[in-house]
Amino acid sequence: MLAGKTFFFIGAGNICESMVKGLLSTGIVRPGEIWVTNRSNTERLNFLRNYYGVVPVTDKKSAAGQADVIILAMKPQDVFTALEELKGAVNPEQLVISVLAGIPTGLIEEGLAEKVAVVRAMPNTSCAVLESATGLTPGRYTTPEQLELARSIFSMVGEVVVLEDESLLDAVTGLSGSGPAYVYYMVEAMEKAGEAAGIPREQARPLVLKTLMGAARMLMETGEKPETLRRQVTSPNGTTMAGINELEKANFQQTIRRAILKATHRSQELGQYLQKTANA
Ligand SMILES: NC(=O)C1=CN([C@@H]2O[C@H](COP(=O)(O)OP(=O)(O)OC[C@H]3O[C@@H](n4cnc5c(N)ncnc54)[C@H](O)[C@@H]3O)[C@@H](O)[C@H]2O)C=CC1
Numbered sequence: 001m002l003a004g005k006t007f008f009f010i011g012a013g014n015i016c017e018s019m020v021k022g023l024l025s026t027g028i029v030r031p032g033e034i035w036v037t038n039r040s041n042t043e044r045l046n047f048l049r050n051y052y053g054v055v056p057v058t059d060k061k062s063a064a065g066q067a068d069v070i071i072l073a074m075k076p077q078d079v080f081t082a083l084e085e086l087k088g089a090v091n092p093e094q095l096v097i098s099v100l101a102g103i104p105t106g107l108i109e110e111g112l113a114e115k116v117a118v119v120r121a122m123p124n125t126s127c128a129v130l131e132s133a134t135g136l137t138p139g140r141y142t143t144p145e146q147l148e149l150a151r152s153i154f155s156m157v158g159e160v161v162v163l164e165d166e167s168l169l170d171a172v173t174g175l176s177g178s179g180p181a182y183v184y185y186m187v188e189a190m191e192k193a194g195e196a197a198g199i200p201r202e203q204a205r206p207l208v209l210k211t212l213m214g215a216a217r218m219l220m221e222t223g224e225k226p227e228t229l230r231r232q233v234t235s236p237n238g239t240t241m242a243g244i245n246e247l248e249k250a251n252f253q254q255t256i257r258r259a260i261l262k263a264t265h266r267s268q269e270l271g272q273y274l275q276k277t278a279n280a
């Protein structure tokens with residue numbers, strides 16, 4: 001299904017590079033099958049060409065007309081300019097994948113003017129190491145085969161969940177799209193705490209990273225609930241309980257919940273604002 005397909009990334013930033021790195025590392029997609037473009041930064045395109053061997057593109061319309069899969073990977077606010085540049089170039093046989101936070105498939109379908117297959121996807125930067133958690137939802141004109149193609153693309157770089165209800169993609173964005181940043185933030189905090197307790201940074205880091213990795217593998221491989229695994233670590237009146245008590249005092253779970261709901265809301269807000277702009 002994927003062999004020989006060409007991928008055109010419009011937007012050559014962080015998520016593009018994570019996907020490119022992951023796709024190439026599978027060996028299924030070859031560098032010459034990945035085309036990239038951005039707004040104006042040729043230095044960035046040259047870096048991607050030199051480092052990954054991918055193909056920089058300047059004539060967006062012509063590349064968009066030829067690629068099998070077009071991946072919209074600019075900031076949500078830049079979507080109108082990008083769609084304007086693509087108008088009329090994409091046909092219903094092709095697949096457009098948007099990874100843009102908040103942007104409904106309808107807005108992209110309207111912008112492209114033809115009855116084009118659009119899949120909204122929300123991966124995360126862990127694509128680079130084939131560990132993305134990606135949510136997908138089909139647009140109005142997406143055939144089951146085209147949805148399958150999108151699923152197989154993101155399955156190469158991690159786990160995929162297909163959601164029927166497009167509005168849930170905002171929650172996926174708040175949860176797993178932004179999710180790696182929450183984890184990195186916690187790692188930063190744990191490293192700093194390790195240092196505060198006297199462990200040099202270069203020794204704190206491997207301890208924290210292996211703890212993170214080990215806990216993730218325990219969750220995946222034992223299939224136990226997180227609560228169960230937490231209890232196994234927590235001896236009555238022991239050290240973990242002392243630590244968890246502090247987290248509870250600071251409403252840790254509520255704070256995480258608020259963070260994810262805020263991020264979800266921000267995704268909804270971006271979509272609504274840009275939809276209003278489109279209708280104006
Ligand atoms: N960074 C992340 O972890 C994730 C980002 N996303 C989404 O991916 C999109 C891109 O995010 P990043 O890669 O972080 O942004 P970024 O700022 O690193 O890259 C954006 C790129 O889009 C290019 N661009 C802007 N207008 C363009 C146009 N008209 N034609 C061609 N290229 C254009 C810019 O030159 C830049 O290369 C956003 O919509 C974001 O919501 C989705 C999942 C995860």
Ligand SMILES: O=C(O)[C@@H]1CCC=N1
Pocket residue numbers: 101173177178
């Ligand atoms: O922060 C953002 O808006 C993007 C979407 C998900 C991750 N990064």
